[in-house]
Amino acid sequence: MAADDTGFDRPIATVDIVLLTLVGDELRVVLHERAAEPFAGRLALPGGYVHVGEDADLDATARRVLGEKAVVDGIHLEQLATFSGAERDPRGWSISAAYLALVPPERLDGIEGLHLVGVDPVPADLPFDHREIIEAALGRVRSKSVYSTLPTFLMPDEFTIAELRDVYRVVLGVEHLDLAGFRKKILDLGAVEPVEGARRTGAHRPAQLYRRSAVALALFDRTI
Amino acid sequence: MAADDTGFDRPIATVDIVLLTLVGDELRVVLHERAAEPFAGRLALPGGYVHVGEDADLDATARRVLGEKAVVDGIHLEQLATFSGAERDPRGWSISAAYLALVPPERLDGIEGLHLVGVDPVPADLPFDHREIIEAALGRVRSKSVYSTLPTFLMPDEFTIAELRDVYRVVLGVEHLDLAGFRKKILDLGAVEPVEGARRTGAHRPAQLYRRSAVALALFDRTI
């Protein structure tokens, strides 16, 4: 254990990222094969040590870890919770600041070494307490999606209201979400704004395309 | 900076507690006079180093820090967020896991060295980033109080519905909260249960006394 000029041994400090995306109607988490011990070769959350000489704070560590995966720009990134303890890491007493990130799947195309794994259920054989961290992230996403526009960060640049509704359905795990009411709430909130163009997908009226408005994350008064 | 057998310097790891209570119609935070450098003699949040040989995890650190202040039992304690960076602590790159705690003011009677300071506004001359941490705690309490029974943890063992309503008023910062509707929501939720006895406070019908039910923290479907 590292000695401390303050008189106390210091725990290991790391950041782990729960990067979620949505493929089809399945929410997936990005895992990668660990290069180093412990658990080398096992699938785990992307993460890394805090570099005190390089990172301004934990957010910077998170962005650096994501940046190594080349998915950092325009992404939604928020601190989730901090996991800690003597037992969670075989290297010793550790603190891991877990971050939640959302990204549309297109952003991950062509990046090497990523494994997109469905989270229903969360894979059981993950190292450390990564299963627990992913569960916490899912809880955050699902509860926050009830009253916010968080799921828009899973959408590509342009999307239709019906497509967004479908993403809410998947994230919230509901079988039916009335499109008419959904449209009213989303548009009244100003969470999305129309762009040029429409989606033609068959023998019916084309759907107006929208993009997420500049507002980072809008909150509903009540619920979706 | 402490060396690391993992090859990385480790940040300082501490826990800070935002212990809130309610005196009259004012929300107050517990501060104490720092004994050690840096900022010795200044009022600050109670906190302390993680003791890797002693604490099982950060929650244990938080309870230990609170325990030194003898206010630990039956208290509401939750992790708030983790503050970090190279600049927030003059001793160097640091991570502080901030915890939010709520306690009725009676529980603090007779404890030495506590300073209860009003948070409207938050005192401006606090060391470290303690002002920011307190602001985050207030944000958490206020937003969570909209849809949960969190404010019951500011109540003494027995209280009336009207007294609880008044606490919600203070925490939410609203001028009026209709007692009839409030009573319905709180009782329908089963968040409180009647106990023997009533509060007689004047020339009018006495008020039934209640206590918080065993349910740790109940959530409303919508809002208060």
Place this chain on the structure above:
DNA sequence: GGAATAGTGTCTTTTAGACATTATAAG
């Protein structure tokens, strides 16, 4: 009885949800 707050009931307004109707495209 008067005054004050506790507690219950009722009315109104708002909101959500279900669903009907119209719009617009392709075949």
Place this chain on the structure above:
DNA sequence: CTTATAATGTCTAAAAGACACTATTCC
């Protein structure tokens, strides 16, 4: 014209908020 989804409008049920009314106590 048929069919399918987009988009809007309408109806109904549920909830929230305002407030009237009753209950109970002290003076």
